[in-house]
Amino acid sequence: MNFDNLINDYENLINKKLKTVYKNGPKSLVEVFNYVINSDGKRVRPILTLLTNHVCKGNIENALPAALSIEMFHDFTLVHDDIMDDDKVRRGLKTVHEKWDLGTGVLTGDLILSVSLNNLIKNYQNNSNVVKIFTKGLLAVCEGQALDKEFESKQKISITEYMKMIDLKTGYLLGMCTEIGAVTAEVNNYDARKLREYGILLGRGFQIQDDYLEIFSDSKKMGKSLQSDIMLNKKTFLMILANLKCPKLIQDAIELSKKDFNKGIDLVRKLLVEKGVKKETECKINEIFSEANKILNDLNFDTSFLHSYSMHILNRRR
Amino acid sequence: MNFDNLINDYENLINKKLKTVYKNGPKSLVEVFNYVINSDGKRVRPILTLLTNHVCKGNIENALPAALSIEMFHDFTLVHDDIMDDDKVRRGLKTVHEKWDLGTGVLTGDLILSVSLNNLIKNYQNNSNVVKIFTKGLLAVCEGQALDKEFESKQKISITEYMKMIDLKTGYLLGMCTEIGAVTAEVNNYDARKLREYGILLGRGFQIQDDYLEIFSDSKKMGKSLQSDIMLNKKTFLMILANLKCPKLIQDAIELSKKDFNKGIDLVRKLLVEKGVKKETECKINEIFSEANKILNDLNFDTSFLHSYSMHILNRRR
Numbered sequence: 001m002n003f004d005n006l007i008n009d010y011e012n013l014i015n016k017k018l019k020t021v022y023k024n025g026p027k028s029l030v031e032v033f034n035y036v037i038n039s040d041g042k043r044v045r046p047i048l049t050l051l052t053n054h055v056c057k058g059n060i061e062n063a064l065p066a067a068l069s070i071e072m073f074h075d076f077t078l079v080h081d082d083i084m085d086d087d088k089v090r091r092g093l094k095t096v097h098e099k100w101d102l103g104t105g106v107l108t109g110d111l112i113l114s115v116s117l118n119n120l121i122k123n124y125q126n127n128s129n130v131v132k133i134f135t136k137g138l139l140a141v142c143e144g145q146a147l148d149k150e151f152e153s154k155q156k157i158s159i160t161e162y163m164k165m166i167d168l169k170t171g172y173l174l175g176m177c178t179e180i181g182a183v184t185a186e187v188n189n190y191d192a193r194k195l196r197e198y199g200i201l202l203g204r205g206f207q208i209q210d211d212y213l214e215i216f217s218d219s220k221k222m223g224k225s226l227q228s229d230i231m232l233n234k235k236t237f238l239m240i241l242a243n244l245k246c247p248k249l250i251q252d253a254i255e256l257s258k259k260d261f262n263k264g265i266d267l268v269r270k271l272l273v274e275k276g277v278k279k280e281t282e283c284k285i286n287e288i289f290s291e292a293n294k295i296l297n298d299l300n301f302d303t304s305f306l307h308s309y310s311m312h313i314l315n316r317r318r
Numbered sequence: 319m320n321f322d323n324l325i326n327d328y329e330n331l332i333n334k335k336l337k338t339v340y341k342n343g344p345k346s347l348v349e350v351f352n353y354v355i356n357s358d359g360k361r362v363r364p365i366l367t368l369l370t371n372h373v374c375k376g377n378i379e380n381a382l383p384a385a386l387s388i389e390m391f392h393d394f395t396l397v398h399d400d401i402m403d404d405d406k407v408r409r410g411l412k413t414v415h416e417k418w419d420l421g422t423g424v425l426t427g428d429l430i431l432s433v434s435l436n437n438l439i440k441n442y443q444n445n446s447n448v449v450k451i452f453t454k455g456l457l458a459v460c461e462g463q464a465l466d467k468e469f470e471s472k473q474k475i476s477i478t479e480y481m482k483m484i485d486l487k488t489g490y491l492l493g494m495c496t497e498i499g500a501v502t503a504e505v506n507n508y509d510a511r512k513l514r515e516y517g518i519l520l521g522r523g524f525q526i527q528d529d530y531l532e533i534f535s536d537s538k539k540m541g542k543s544l545q546s547d548i549m550l551n552k553k554t555f556l557m558i559l560a561n562l563k564c565p566k567l568i569q570d571a572i573e574l575s576k577k578d579f580n581k582g583i584d585l586v587r588k589l590l591v592e593k594g595v596k597k598e599t600e601c602k603i604n605e606i607f608s609e610a611n612k613i614l615n616d617l618n619f620d621t622s623f624l625h626s627y628s629m630h631i632l633n634r635r636r
Binding site for chain 1 (some may be wrong): 432
């Protein structure tokens with residue numbers, strides 16, 4: 001089977017399975033659970049899990065429940081992050097706390113995580129390794145989110161601090177996907193560790209690219225939370241670089257965007273191009289993806305589908 | 319050792335251990351985590367876990383990590399419930415979202431649950447039963463909370479519906495304590511199931527008593543969320559009974575309390591006494607505790623310390 005068909009099949013399978021995962025709870029919960037879970041996500045994480053399992057010659061049945069739990073884990077973080085940032089739109093739909101109310105947002109996040117964990121424990125009670133990797137990831141994401149919040153109230157953040165934050169917030173979760181994909185295919189420890197490193201790098205590249213697309217993509221799907229990011233003084237790779245290169249100019253542009261969003265953002269974009277920040281970010285993203293692919297090259301089995309997936313992510317427009 | 323000393327020792331041990339459970343995360347998280355965890359809780363759940371393990375002649379070392387995870391699980395629910403009900407005070411301290419902000423409240427709840435789960439998985443990777451009981455309880459609590467919220471917008475709730483809700487919200491968690499206390503002492507399945515049933519009943523009695531104390535206790539520690547309960551139209555055992563006996567009068571008193579809280583609540587109390595709701599609730603609480611103790615009597619080992627604990631809870635004033 002070729003790569004595109006495989007990815008497509010995975011996506012359809014994941015979407016189909018997610019539709020049936022929570023149907024018997026209180027009516028109010030079932031409704032909002034499925035509103036979130038069936039929304040138009042990219043399914044990057046569960047696809048990555050299944051794909052890693054595939055290149056490791058595993059049985060998809062052993063990886064699929066974990067892939068679903070990972071997607072739910074991700075969705076839980078989205079619902080709660082949207083509250084923290086007061087974002088109004090997610091995946092083209094109103095966010096939960098916006099469409100319902102704050103309490104429903106908090107509770108729905110908790111529920112999605114509960115369903116995710118129950119699904120995981122049910123399917124991996126004899127594979128405590130999978131459960132352990134998963135719960136470690138949960139802690140990492142909370143800590144990454146906390147650093148992200150801490151950074152809001154600081155002016156100067158170094159690239160090193162930023163990298164630590166996105167590794168916790170995004171990298172470890174993608175590293176969890178590849179590690180669980182590998183572990184459920186019963187590869188040796190060395191290969192599982194290497195695939196985890198690959199996943200973390202992929203996550204790092206993915207996050208910086210997210211920062212980048214949010215400012216430069218034409219897609220309506222992106223730019224979704226650019227306004228809240230600006231208002232909250234979020235630290236992105238581009239803003240940190242710009243703060244190093246032209247602190248005064250970029251701060252003025254950001255202040256302007258708080259008053260006149262479109263005008264301010266146009267100025268921010270112009271500065272990022274003129275001062276070389278855009279170019280440097282593109283280079284950094286490419287560098288990280290190259291580093292990730294190098295890890296794949298060093299493994300002694302066919303990882304070409306993961307290579308293709310790296311490229312699939314690198315070339316995304318949303 | 320006598321009962322009071324044992325309970326005291328457990329409480330001190332739990333408080334001591336909780337102080338060291340999360341120290342190495344991002345500064346902002348460590349601070350707020352320990353603010354919540356070290357607050358003046360009654361530690362009902364972890365003490366119940368250890369006590370059950372004790373009467374089952376288990377080794378405390380096997381139950382202690384679970385007891386700590388259960389207390390953290392409970393604290394996670396409190397932090398998020400306080401957001402949902404917008405309560406300002408908890409255990410004599412400002413609630414997290416009130417002292418910090420909403421985002422910190424959401425994230426701190428998530429973190430406490432993450433730490434709880436990591437602590438559980440680390441200590442019970444070879445006892446998947448404990449992990450399974452725990453995650454099932456997590457789902458039950460979310461569903462109970464959802465029903466509680468659903469009831470806010472309904473006028474007529476039956477006692478049966480109410481019982482189902484509090485079993486999910488409170489009962490199963492106490493049932494989890496006794497079941498895990500028993501399982502970590504390696505008792506047979508029958509005894510573990512019976513002790514679970516005892517815990518669920520204890521939780522049911524505890525919750526109705528909570529409803530009761532919130533209205534009738536003189537303690538400053540209670541009545542903490544009475545105002546928000548009234549505003550949110552929360553269904554308690556007493557309100558459901560009153561709605562059956564004198565719907566018009568009680569609704570008028572509640573409406574009055576929304577305008578003049580003290581005057582309205584005095585009228586509510588007066589009605590609950592005059593119409594026999596207070597008395598009937600006291601009877602119901604006693605009936606449930608008797609039923610719980612009957613289960614203990616049927617077990618063929620010495621459960622007197624659990625009897626004492628039932629009485630300890632029944633006689634609490636906060």
